[in-house]
Amino acid sequence: MIGTRTIQALSLGLVLVAIAGFGALALAQEPPLSAINEREKAVNALQGRNRSQLARLLTVLVRFRRDPPPPLLVRPNDAVDAARAAILVKAITPELQRRARIYSGEAQEIARQRRLAAVANEAGFTEDSQAADDEDNGPVATVATITGETSQFELVAPKRLLPPLDGKVLHGFGDDLSAGGKSNGLTLATQARTSVYAPAKGLVQFAGPVKGWGVVVILRLTGGYHLVLAGLEGSSANPGEDVFPGAKIGWMPDGGEGPPQLYLEVRAGETPVNPSPLLKSPSG
Template sequence: MAGLALFTLAALPLLAQTETAPAPDRAAPTGDVPETATQGATPDAVVQEDMAQDAGQATVSASATDLEEVEASLNLSRERIEALKAEIAEMEGDRTQQNAALIAAGQRVKMAEIEVADVEERISELIVAELGVRGRLDGADAEIANVLAALQRISLNPPPALIVDPSDALGSARGAMLIAAIVPQLRARADSVAVDLKELTSIKEQALAEEETLKANHAVLEEEQLRIATLIAARRQGISQRGIELDSQEREAVELAERAATLRELIDALSARAANSATPQPAEDLPGLSPEAIRVALANAARTEPAVPFPLARGYLSQPANGVTVLEFGSGDGRGGISQGQSVVTRAEAQVVAPADGWVLYKGPYLNYGQIIILNTGQGYTALLAGLETISVDIGQFVQMGEPLGQMGSRTIGRTVTTSAGNAQPTLYIELRQNNRPFDPDGWWAPNEQTG
């Protein structure tokens, strides 16, 4: 069945977010950065401001170029692309609407990825079923061909009719017995072939339906990926300059990453650098909030700091990406050590979202972990995501739970996990820490956010 072979094609790749330097919503927990005053400033200060403005303009220009590349790689119609851009243009300057739209788009991408994975699994099952039916039909063809050949030989040299030659009654009886034995077998085989042909037709119909479902979900993925890219670009359009302090923060973070020999050292150094933020609220002084109050706080898209203290978010965190958990916290990592986090095998180009509210302490390459993101989620907690291919947020930026952070690649990047998947599929490493000590993330994810 040639048509069915089309369904073995891999899913269309999602469009990767480009890693540019967006302007943060606000500084890391150090507070908002005041605008640089030009009047009365020293010449050096004016030069620094001009450099910051040039950097901001270059960021906006690069963002526009990246968006054009994204559009060029899509199969969406020009009318749909323009409609999406017009829809997002109406949100200009409204950070709350943009945040809500980003989170909603990220959620739709995750749902579409789940559906694509389910459809591909069903298609694989249909292919296996098709091969089984075709195998039975091929066997039936050979068997029926042998029977028909025997009947043809009988027809060429038939036994004499009983009425013509009574002396050959025994031969006639033998011929009748042979035919009587063959005809039921032929009927049974014909019935079996008819059932198989009907099943094959049903498989074709199911395959066509699954193809349409797959196409629909690929269209959703493309549209939402464009929406995310356009929203990110739109949030940068109003930025004509980046705070000099934020530029300095990013440079310092990169320098710390270059010097740190381990993740513990890196997180310690980053946390120390942000130590002038508000003093973390002790766990025993945390307010008691009802589940409904927590859900209401998390639904506030206008927030610029964590909706609730991190310890109260247990059971509400968003899984960063869809996939299959292949290594749990505390399991052997295949290299003689113990895993201090979870490893999730994802789809190629899978969307990665923020597991919790927090500030981006670091983003970029680190040792052999590939591209990583470290979030300061408050109260001494941090969240680490490693193995990404592209990152779309910036150091110092506040991100909300569920907000897109970047994308996976087409295969494992950085540290590999010893699993049957090898490094043929991308693997996301997830680690939660309290006071820089890893802890088991099991039980922290929202019930409907569990990976397989």
């Protein structure tokens, strides 16, 4: 361990951190997120230049439409130049619009990878999470401690899970991820500001923001399984609180970076479990 706040990663990327006797936190590895951040900066720069070019074209078109020169005062050479300019604007505009669509798609992919980077790779966030900052002297539950606690009794799988929201499955359990590795859970695309509900009865072990994940909620289910929901905008759940199936525990972002995506993962100790058979019927 490095210092008192080092987080040891589980074999496939999920770490549960004890916070004030309850806490648990899913964390991700910094290097993949650093690479995603660099890619995001590059795309943002390209988007900015593209927007500037579109803005200049729009200014020219608006000015020409608002205050066109009187036909009788236009010299032949000016008329030719104006025609050439109109042709050039007409030729350039579709290309700039095409770039805008490409950059928008890149931005959505970056947003998706940011939420999945932690689970797609082996590791955990270290001191970047707000939860760790809030507990400067708090104990960190190592992997051995967590698995030791859960191995002292027989884990019982939930019989079923309610869909946490109405959404379309983008990535299923075991799917290949563009960032590398396999998905340990489900990724659901949904509408902006959609409410998120507890899929099962459980104890809230963590509810709060985690860098790269948005707001994360971790439930310890009745049979000892853990359920992780990541990518929320906010949560109304509190650590140490019991929640019941169908209880509202949070809401999704406004969709400024593309359709909001919720990540759902279920674990039996260190082992990720396919949640699809347990769900009643998520739409899509």
